[in-house]
Amino acid sequence: MSELQSRNVPVTIARLARHLGLSAGTVSRALNNYPDIAEKTRKRVQKAALELGYRPSSSARRLARGIIETVGFVLPTTRNQHSDPFLAEILNGLASELSLHDWDLLVASVPKGQNEIDVINRLAGSGKVSGFVIARTRREDDRVNYLRKSGLPFVAQGRTDTPDDYSWLDIDNEQAFMDAVSYLRDLGHAKIAFLGGDPTLNFAWQRRNGYLRAMADQNGHIGVGYLIDGVTDELSAFHATRRLLTITEQDRPTAILCVTDAVAIGAMQAITHAGLTVSRDISIMGFDGLPIGEAVQPALTTLHQDSYEIGREVGRMILDLCTNSPSAPTQTLWQAKLTPRASVNRPGGNPA
Amino acid sequence: MSELQSRNVPVTIARLARHLGLSAGTVSRALNNYPDIAEKTRKRVQKAALELGYRPSSSARRLARGIIETVGFVLPTTRNQHSDPFLAEILNGLASELSLHDWDLLVASVPKGQNEIDVINRLAGSGKVSGFVIARTRREDDRVNYLRKSGLPFVAQGRTDTPDDYSWLDIDNEQAFMDAVSYLRDLGHAKIAFLGGDPTLNFAWQRRNGYLRAMADQNGHIGVGYLIDGVTDELSAFHATRRLLTITEQDRPTAILCVTDAVAIGAMQAITHAGLTVSRDISIMGFDGLPIGEAVQPALTTLHQDSYEIGREVGRMILDLCTNSPSAPTQTLWQAKLTPRASVNRPGGNPA
DNA sequence: AACGGTACCGAAAGCGCTTTCGGAAGTCAA
């Protein structure tokens, strides 16, 4: 107790051993719960370690054991900033899950002039990470292709076009948008438009497919100009919706399905701005479950996904992949939850 | 060339040395640009290293040199999710800057049952990070207090109430909101309300102070109920604004200054919903520069801060702190940029 | 031819930890 951790001189295992009159090896085995240590000395060692504030150096530990216990996350390179309100939540969930097992999360970005592959390569090559989590997958994704053939453990949050031989966790976007179409049609909507995002991003592509498939299955008619791609944020949504509103009232959609909540908000703005009323004149539906959807007038009907839980599950998956012997890839599909609110109504504005 | 990196057998410095007929020490010095290596052999070593795909193990390197080259970022524990649209951008900027110097960013979250101090302690104690970046500072911040007395290098993004003896980068929130008040008063607004956030968070407190101080300086009158605290998101903003609108038209504010853009959006919704028109009846002003502000109708007047650049600068600061000998704390104050848009107008709705 | 000086490289110790191996006690049965 008298010789507490003195800041400048970090307490090593050798120090601790000398203090106890034991050898370093014994101290190590005591702390790591080896069976060949007398219970009495184990207690003694643990007590002293606590008192002296001993913390094993993770570099030394990793070197000696040949382990890494760190997963890498390469931030998606996205042109428009703030575009991903989930990233922080996913990171939070991921880091939480990892920390339960004393693993670390290394976050890297892609510097100008490099691509994601370079970064992945560097991190894995120098032994800084033992696996990767990637997000925002594209239909055709270089990162996935590279990781796949490299043999490195990785989990993708979101699939690609050929998702068979690797591990991923994805939202069932296609089903979600089929559900959305059904929901709207059940309310009486026949003229349903779709504001789609960047179709090279797989989540947007899947939602687009869900819309198309459900419309086809249910003999829906997709009017001219009903499907608009490349709507990625509020502003482009605003303009896209204005274009929709130029359609004659006869042919104009009575409902607009939006690829994200952000797009939905932009669409609502355009409708209101055009002197129409959301829900009465045109129903709007989004996807994400952003908090803003509750505050907007009328409140936004949406499909909800829990980013934090996605992060945690992805964490479990990558841990499993990194610690256990190579097994078959785990592939998890989660359903989004439809959250009906006021922005969707029967066509013509009669309350449902 | 014949014996390329064979995946399962990582190429160590010893391997490389044997391959070259040199000693490990020589190879190490060659690659690290020691002066006592013949230029010819240095080239030879570098070439072979490239060909064999040699990557020094970062654990070994760190252990041998006694360095860490990693900064820790503890994710702020926030009750309402998605509440911080900047976090991802700040992380991006931070990671970018760090990677320029081959430093890493370790992101940790606070598991249930622990607090931020525990996490900081653990990361620093086991030598996983050599410094910290913290964000979302409170007026009285345990993390800052702890780090301050621990002697660990750290940079705070945002100050505390007693910001003298540590390094930080902050936006001049007080000045920004004084500017905002001036801007509104110059347009003729006398009745200016303020929707403030969580006053224990310093940025919200500073903005509140800016409002109060400017109103006092300019002999403005703060009407009853004009100042509402605890408005943190769109929904609470919606309700708070409804409360403002219950004031008689005579005394009702002609402009509402909002602590964030998200709050401003909620306020706009409430105004529109009440049958009034933003900008003509009531001017709205936010802070952040979110993209949604451009899409909303009318477009939101705001004060802009560039999160990515904030992240980069914080990166430079923490690098400086970690690599150089302890010096005086660097304290940087950045000004937000006022971005006039349509949501602010002269009182009475006459275009400015 | 002997000298000091320089350029270059190998040997070896060490970073802090883990883990195998062997040996000194102690235990028990015959």
Added chain:
DNA sequence: TTGACTTCCGAAAGCGCTTTCGGTACCGTT
């Protein structure tokens, strides 16, 4: 009392790299 086990701990090697130290070989001077 001896032998065979256990129990428990120390010694030592090793993880992959860095860095100091010293030594050889070569250079140019006197």
